[in-house]
Amino acid sequence: MSREAEKMLAGKIYDPSDEELVALRKAAHRYSRLYNDTFEEEEDRRKELLAKLLPYQGTGCYLQGPIYFDYGVFTELGDSVYANFNLTVLDCCKIVIGSRVYIGPNCTLAAPVHPFLAEERLFREKPDGTVYDDEYARPIRIGNDCWLASNVVVCGGVEIGDGCVIGAGSVVTRSIPQNSFAAGNPCRVIRQITEQDSIHLRKELF
Numbered sequence: 681m682s683r684e685a686e687k688m689l690a691g692k693i694y695d696p697s698d699e700e701l702v703a704l705r706k707a708a709h710r711y712s713r714l715y716n717d718t719f720e721e722e723e724d725r726r727k728e729l730l731a732k733l734l735p736y737q738g739t740g741c742y743l744q745g746p747i748y749f750d751y752g753v754f755t756e757l758g759d760s761v762y763a764n765f766n767l768t769v770l771d772c773c774k775i776v777i778g779s780r781v782y783i784g785p786n787c788t789l790a791a792p793v794h795p796f797l798a799e800e801r802l803f804r805e806k807p808d809g810t811v812y813d814d815e816y817a818r819p820i821r822i823g824n825d826c827w828l829a830s831n832v833v834v835c836g837g838v839e840i841g842d843g844c845v846i847g848a849g850s851v852v853t854r855s856i857p858q859n860s861f862a863a864g865n866p867c868r869v870i871r872q873i874t875e876q877d878s879i880h881l882r883k884e885l886f
Contacts, residue, residue, distance in 0.1 A: 688701065691818055764787075850864055
């Protein structure tokens with residue numbers, strides 16, 4: 681692993697124009713595109729592409745597609761992860777998704793962080809003409825048995841505990857304790873999830 685890749689995964693300022701990182705991004709973007717061009721009945725082809733894009737995944741994972749991964753190799757999936765349409769994963773730092781996690785449509789997991797000062801966000805040019813900027817990232821961890829509803833954004837540095845439900849349209853900027861129902865922008869804990877939330881106690885559903 682290159683020095684810049686090590687710095688990136690350690691949450692340090694790194695150079696995204698590093699040759700290894702560029703190659704990994706190009707590969708991930710290619711596999712994402714190829715996966716998105718398949719049909720659902722092309723199960724073997726989808727499994728083959730997903731194995732190349734996401735080498736660290738458990739069994740029984742299903743990503744509806746389209747999907748968009750920045751690196752892929754820095755994302756880990758547990759068993760039986762399901763993601764609906766338009767999953768975007770910017771895994772410039774380690775992103776770990778537990779088992780039996782449901783991810784709704786149009787969700788984004790975004791590890792990158794950019795400087796607040798405008799002058800520090802400017803692109804720079806190396807002597808050889810290569811363009812780069814200063815970036816860093818923070819890891820994301822999503823526990824087992826979570827449900828992220830539609831249009832959820834999870835920002836870098838966030839850990840979501842086991843058994844959480846994140847309401848539609850939430851922007852998660854801070855960690856959420858286990859077994860919480862949390863929602864909003866910024867996302868906050870609304871209450872704890874209990875046995876009283878069982879669908880079998882809701883007579884109107886039967």
